[in-house]
Amino acid sequence: MAEALILNGVAMAAEIKGLVAERAAAFAAAAKRQPGLAVVLAGENPASQVYVRSKLKLARELGFHSVERRPPADIVKDALLALIASLNADEAIDGILVQLPLPAHIGAEEAIAAIAPEKDVDGFHVVNAGRLFIGKPAFVPCTPLGCLRLIKSAQPKLTGLNAVVVGRSNIVGKPMAHLLLAEDCTVTLAHSKTKDLAAVVSGADILVAAVGRPGMIPGAWIKPGAIVIDVGINRVPGLEGKSKLVGDVDFETARHVAGSITPVPGGVGPMTVAYLMANTCRAAFLRHGLPWQDGI
Numbered sequence: 001m002a003e004a005l006i007l008n009g010v011a012m013a014a015e016i017k018g019l020v021a022e023r024a025a026a027f028a029a030a031a032k033r034q035p036g037l038a039v040v041l042a043g044e045n046p047a048s049q050v051y052v053r054s055k056l057k058l059a060r061e062l063g064f065h066s067v068e069r070r071p072p073a074d075i076v077k078d079a080l081l082a083l084i085a086s087l088n089a090d091e092a093i094d095g096i097l098v099q100l101p102l103p104a105h106i107g108a109e110e111a112i113a114a115i116a117p118e119k120d121v122d123g124f125h126v127v128n129a130g131r132l133f134i135g136k137p138a139f140v141p142c143t144p145l146g147c148l149r150l151i152k153s154a155q156p157k158l159t160g161l162n163a164v165v166v167g168r169s170n171i172v173g174k175p176m177a178h179l180l181l182a183e184d185c186t187v188t189l190a191h192s193k194t195k196d197l198a199a200v201v202s203g204a205d206i207l208v209a210a211v212g213r214p215g216m217i218p219g220a221w222i223k224p225g226a227i228v229i230d231v232g233i234n235r236v237p238g239l240e241g242k243s244k245l246v247g248d249v250d251f252e253t254a255r256h257v258a259g260s261i262t263p264v265p266g267g268v269g270p271m272t273v274a275y276l277m278a279n280t281c282r283a284a285f286l287r288h289g290l291p292w293q294d295g296i
């Protein structure tokens with residue numbers, strides 16, 4: 001049976017990080033300071049702590065100035081907004097990331113709205129979402145940016161292809177659909193109320209699954225030769241009482257049908273953090289009035 005090309009997100013992310021490090025050095029030479037990333041982590045969520053630590057470590061490795069702000073879980077909303085305002089005003093900071101989820105008493109929307117759009121390197125601010133919607137340059141969420149790069153590594157020209165995105169979250173599904181639309185794909189955005197998802201998926205030349213349900217898309221649904229991007233990260237029981245990570249696509253059946261496919265782990269995940277660094281570097285260039293060349 002034919003085997004899909006495995007889209008190696010680890011290798012591709014390494015390439016992107018290398019390019020970002022080069023640009024960070026060029027920025028430092030021109031601006032006489034490093035690109036600056038600030039990460040705000042409110043509270044002690046263990047998974048968030050791991051994510052934040054790895055983002056800050058990578059930022060340092062790529063030659064960024066990085067700062068961590070760790071307010072307690074019971075910080076009042078106005079104090080968190082004031083903290084974000086101080087980072088907006090800090091000339092050494094180009095990108096601000098507020099790690100989600102926030103403590104339950106603080107709405108994520110309000111915190112994100114407080115970030116200056118030109119420092120919104122997660123691309124979650126409504127100004128950036130709106131700019132993406134109307135086809136203007138924007139900070140685009142990092143996961144869909146990584147997905148698009150993986151897709152283009154398999155097929156550089158996407159014009160006219162049928163793309164199906166399963167999942168319509170603001171951070172993955174919707175921006176992904178807009179990126180594919182901007183590439184002149186014919187885009188279908190599916191979700192939990194979609195009728196006959198199997199039929200919808202079977203028409204996809206490009207399939208992006210961003211749901212959060214382990215193995216919900218079997219190989220039998222996939223169009224032969226399709227590009228399959230699996231965003232899902234699901235922890236399921238593994239061997240010997242251990243757990244393992246799987247995606248939303250049933251990899252073992254899909255790999256015999258798809259033309260190319262991302263593994264989980266090692267596909268989309270590493271690309272997300274690489275693009276956070278790319279977005280931060282880009283923010284530094286733009287804030288400093290330096291030209292930013294596409295191609296990362």
Ligand SMILES: NC(=O)c1ccc[n+]([C@@H]2O[C@H](COP(=O)([O-])OP(=O)(O)OC[C@H]3O[C@@H](n4cnc5c(N)ncnc54)[C@H](OP(=O)(O)O)[C@@H]3O)[C@@H](O)[C@H]2O)c1
Pocket residue numbers: 143166167168169170171172173190191192193194197210211212213231232233234268269270272
């Ligand atoms: N690799 C990475 O870097 C990365 C980054 C972000 C997220 N993720 C992973 O990607 C997955 C999705 O994340 P998210 O934040 O986008 O999730 P989310 O906000 O929970 O959204 C899930 C989406 O899936 C849809 N859905 C749920 N059940 C469905 C079904 N049976 N059929 C079709 N659609 C269904 C939902 O539809 P409704 O809108 O109708 O409810 C919703 O739009 C998660 O596993 C997450 O861990 C990975």
